Amino acid sequence: MTLRTPSYVPSRIFEEPSIRYAWDDWDVSPFYLSIDEELMAEWANLAEPAICGLTIAISEWVFFRQRRFESDPTPMQCLEAAWCANIDRRYSEGLEVSREKWLGPVRGPLRVAMNLLHSTLYEAYGGADKPVEGPSLMSNLTEHVCGITDEFREWRTQCIARLQEYYVAPPPLTDLFDEQLARIVVPREVFDLQRSFHPDEAPLLVDQFLRGIDFRSNPFLLTPEAMLQEGFEGIPYRLNSTRSK
């Protein structure tokens, strides 16, 4: 595993010694399944990788919150694979986990988070619609698991502002064949507000991230051999030079 604890998740969140929220594996919808149209409008104009990146970054609050209670490496592997998949979907075949193996107040929210990452990154992919519900649903889950905090909402607001500065989707008619869209990469560092960021450094950051991935220790990730066999062009786990322009 190569992911470091993100600076933006306050330490008291992942050091929290107890579980303080309700959970029912047979009816999880009240814990995350409501849509805030007004909130979604804040990121609806962003490029898809930015919306997905925001969803993944929000999920880190849940994953790192639960790490203290759960030694199974699967959630962190899923998180790492999600960041890879946001660069290129072909790094993974999907991030879904089954309910049967992920029950209870610790594993249940992790399952919902993993499956939300899957639906955000894979289910809408290739279609006309952007997965604009992703950040909203993941926010609901995060606020249920971590508690509603000003810190979380303030961090999210600032993230959206940063994304609005650099990652607004190109107008469809000016990018009919997705050429600009295909070059957009959103590194994890964008969401670290302690750090300055300029999109010019994004290709380098993403390339460094990919180079550091130990794909053999992550069952969500495909090996370079498997990817090349499936027709992947370029060098797996490097940022393709045509994308880094």
Added chain:
Amino acid sequence: MLQVPSYIDRSGIVGLPIQYKWKSHLHMTLADKAPKNIQTVIQSISCNATFSLSLGIGEWLIWRLHGISNRVVATNCYVEALWASSVDDRYLKVQIPPQPKDQSDPATGPLYGIEAKLFRAATNASLNHPERAKATAGVVSIVRYTLPDTTAFDDWLKTTLARFGHAFPYDNDIPKGVIVPRKWLDPGVPLDVTAIPELLDRQLHDMDYEQNPFLASPTELKAAGFQGEPYRYPS
């Protein structure tokens, strides 16, 4: 038989030598890579405009392979029948042409592929299917793959999408919108809705069902419950 539209003729792509490789079922892989932004634009236009746009896009492949494969004639007839079905689906007698034995042939393969994908795109547009935009954008991917130079096609597509988006916006209350005549795929022809009856009448009247195995005859149309005069608009 459809005649080559002047804007395609001018593009210089008619009958150009094949420069691409083809393998069986490649059309499915290509259609899966439907550009997202094209889908977004198509979602914002009416179902009937999407229907006609799909056929207009597909025609670039027919004319690009004109004179290269015997199947072009059948594909041309099939697309002509699809144009008729944009007015009334009973005009289309055969849903989809039979599969060729060798789908890996670089002319027959794409022609069969475009027939299959145009049928899907036309059906999805008629039904306002959730994948209406994806089906049409998939046709774009197949056409572009076969063109040696996509510049003229890309320019035409951009212009036509902009024109259709402005003239035929998607309306939740009337998702189908007006029927869009084939002539309006020509960027030089103004989009005047008062001309629709005349353009559709000419479009249907020029069709020869005796020479086109995919078109229903007036007798077959009457048997299917068609009222009025077949191959006229309004009937």
